[in-house]
Amino acid sequence: MDSLIACHECDLIHRIQPLAEGAVARCSRCGAVLYCHKRNSLDRTLAMTIAGLILFVLANSFPFLSMKIQAQVQESTLLTGIKELYAQGMWQVALLVLLTTILVPLIQLLSLLYVLLPIKLNRKPWKLALVFRFVQRLQPWSMMEVFMLGILVSIVKLAGMASMVPGISLFAFLVLIFILAASAASLDPHLIWEQVEFKR
Amino acid sequence: MNQSALTARNVSLVSCPCCHLLCEMRSGHQGRPLTCPRCGAALHQRKINSLARTWALVLAAFVCYIPANVLPITHVTSLGHVQSDTIMSGVIYFMVSGSWPIALVIFVASVFVPLVKLIILTFLLISVQRKTNWRQKDRTRLYRITEVIGRWSMVDIYVVTILVALVKMGALATIEAGPGAVFFGAVVVITMFAAMTFDPRLIWDTKEQHNE
Ligand SMILES: [Zn+2]
Ligand SMILES: [Zn+2]
Numbered sequence: 001m002d003s004l005i006a007c008h009e010c011d012l013i014h015r016i017q018p019l020a021e022g023a024v025a026r027c028s029r030c031g032a033v034l035y036c037h038k039r040n041s042l043d044r045t046l047a048m049t050i051a052g053l054i055l056f057v058l059a060n061s062f063p064f065l066s067m068k069i070q071a072q073v074q075e076s077t078l079l080t081g082i083k084e085l086y087a088q089g090m091w092q093v094a095l096l097v098l099l100t101t102i103l104v105p106l107i108q109l110l111s112l113l114y115v116l117l118p119i120k121l122n123r124k125p126w127k128l129a130l131v132f133r134f135v136q137r138l139q140p141w142s143m144m145e146v147f148m149l150g151i152l153v154s155i156v157k158l159a160g161m162a163s164m165v166p167g168i169s170l171f172a173f174l175v176l177i178f179i180l181a182a183s184a185a186s187l188d189p190h191l192i193w194e195q196v197e198f199k200r
Numbered sequence: 201m202n203q204s205a206l207t208a209r210n211v212s213l214v215s216c217p218c219c220h221l222l223c224e225m226r227s228g229h230q231g232r233p234l235t236c237p238r239c240g241a242a243l244h245q246r247k248i249n250s251l252a253r254t255w256a257l258v259l260a261a262f263v264c265y266i267p268a269n270v271l272p273i274t275h276v277t278s279l280g281h282v283q284s285d286t287i288m289s290g291v292i293y294f295m296v297s298g299s300w301p302i303a304l305v306i307f308v309a310s311v312f313v314p315l316v317k318l319i320i321l322t323f324l325l326i327s328v329q330r331k332t333n334w335r336q337k338d339r340t341r342l343y344r345i346t347e348v349i350g351r352w353s354m355v356d357i358y359v360v361t362i363l364v365a366l367v368k369m370g371a372l373a374t375i376e377a378g379p380g381a382v383f384f385g386a387v388v389v390i391t392m393f394a395a396m397t398f399d400p401r402l403i404w405d406t407k408e409q410h411n412e
Contacts, residue, residue: 004222006208006215009340010404013206013213013222029205030340030404035220067366069373074366081365088364090377096385097361100354129239133218140392143351149305150358156302157294157359158366161373193219198238 007032041188046116048183052109055179059172060102064151069162077169078102100143105180108142111135112183119195129196136189145177207404214243250399251325257394258321264386265314271380273360278373286380287311287356309355310384317346317391321398331406343400350395353388357381 003016007027019025019037027034038044063075078101085094111131118125125131151173155164208215212225214234218241225245226234234243247253272284285293287310294303320342327339360377367375 002222004213005220006213006222008215008217008220009343009400010336011207011209011215011401012404013208013211030337030400032340032344065362065366069369072369072372074368076362076365081361084364084368085361085377088376090381093357093360093377093381093385096389097357101358129219133239133241136218140347140351140396143354146351146354147358149309149352150355150362153302153305153355153359154362154366156299157363160297189219193221193238196219196238 055176062169247399268383272378273380
């Protein structure tokens, strides 16, 4: 039964067959992705995760945008906006932004490091199944790429009233988004699940 | 497909929603919920009460969609003069000032995407309830679209966050978030949950029952 898999979008049962590197197995009935074979999946994802954490720290420690009107300069990090929303009584919105752009991406990167680093060193991370299940569940709530589009729209919106100066962390954000996308694309969850021992 | 499809449910198996391990559906655990032996996720052959829960979330999102578009999302105070903007007035401002691409981005992400997502989910719910086997592959594809596009509606929330952080020049200009932003955030979150509670396998269940 371990060589069988059911499509999670239409429930049709398929036999798992060995795949060539880079190939993807799709459901014969609905076309959903069943499983895939990625090249150096764990090594690549680990590298992306470490790079991602460094960029994450950079992106959040420097202002990403500053605005000049006459003699006044206003700088903004991601946290200033969240604090300002909170101060205006919009705690629900502040919380949503905090979760989707800071907490969830950070927790995801840290948990991936926690899972991947010991596996690389041939050790079993404690509570692997629980942590990795948590990582998988958080996936839809990390919205860095949407935030980037938000920055672009804001720059255009404010360009008419003041001169906008991009900060260091804007570039860190830009690279971080690509790293996060690449890390999601290079991770093959089945390789992690194979590490979990269990009794039927 | 002429013969009955071999699905996990037809042979009393259940696919783990998290790690995709195929498990036996053993009943009689004295009320204890069945969990995946490998990852510990709760096992159900179909998401529990998928239709009722998704309907509730879709209707709640439709209700929030109205104040999200009618109430102002920003108040701009400039030299003592206050101007309130809704999402649509922002789009119109960009159209008039000639920034067509930005007007289009905001319109698609904030107005069009949430509405399309809600309409698709409503359509899927009704078609599943009517047990039709009409174009199941295309309907599954529609479901996949709703999963992907929903997050992009967050753009306007982020724009408000950035504007609020940057534009606080005292008497010169300040921007405050308006109540529309709360409802707008609610629409995005609720529709994301709605897409998660909908079970696409229900689209395919009818055919198997017809053939049995
Ligand atoms: Zn399928
Ligand atoms: Zn599992």
